[in-house]
Amino acid sequence: MVLDINLQLNVVMKALRDAVGPAVDPGNKMAVEQLQLSIATLNMVIDRLPLVRKCVRRALADTIEMAERISELDESNPLDPQVTRARAALLDPALDNEDLDVIRQDLLSRVTALFSHERRPDARRAMARAIVAASKPQTDMARAWCVNSGFELDPSVLPKIEAILDVP
Incomplete structure (x- = not known):
């Protein structure tokens, strides 16, 4: 058994390109498109x-x-x-990604509930502004993460995902 996930993904990609690709009927535009999309997705996952x-x-x-x-x-x-x-979770190296995401989702649910139950118009507006402002970093990260998908009109205006994540 090979535990190197990158190697496993590259093996799958090679099989798609070298064995599956030539077997796909070029007249079947959807199959050709889906194969290309699958290979592009695997490239993004590896990256x-x-x-x-x-x-x-x-x-x-x-x-x-x-x-x-x-x-x-x-x-x-x-x-x-x-x-x-949530702060304690960030300091705990033993928690895996799924654990961290459950904590994040719980915190988001609690924010949503707090906002939903707020009845004072001024407080709701202030909360809405804070939520919108806090959404920008997440949106920027998601856009940078998926920039290689080709949906950005001008990818050059986005910071690189590595810069957002402070990766040297």
């Missing part, structure tokens, strides 16, 4: 795989920052226990 952990951790850190901003708008600081838990 991004080393960055996944940093991306998950950055997403959690950004969510913590947003939750802190939202919590500051309510004198009772209702998100403090979840923020404390």
Whole structure:
């Protein structure tokens, strides 16, 4: 058994290119397109795989920052226990990506619930502004992560994913 995930992905990509590709009927445009898309996706996975952990951790850190901003708008600081838990999770090297993402999703759910239950118009507006402002780093990271997909009108305006994640 080979534990090198990059090697395994490259083997699959080679099989798609060298064995499956020639067997696909060139007249079947959808099959040709899907094969190309599969190979491009595998290339992106190989390229991004080393960055996944940093991306998950950055997403959690950004969510913590947003939750802190939202919590500051309510004198009772209702998100403090979840923020404390999330901060501790960032410091725990034993937690895997899935654990970190569960904590991030829980924190987002609590922010959503707090916002949904807020009835004071001024407080709702302030919370909405904080949520929108906090969404920018996440959106920028997602766009940079997927830039190779070809959907950006001008990819040169985006920072590189490595810069966003502080990867040398």
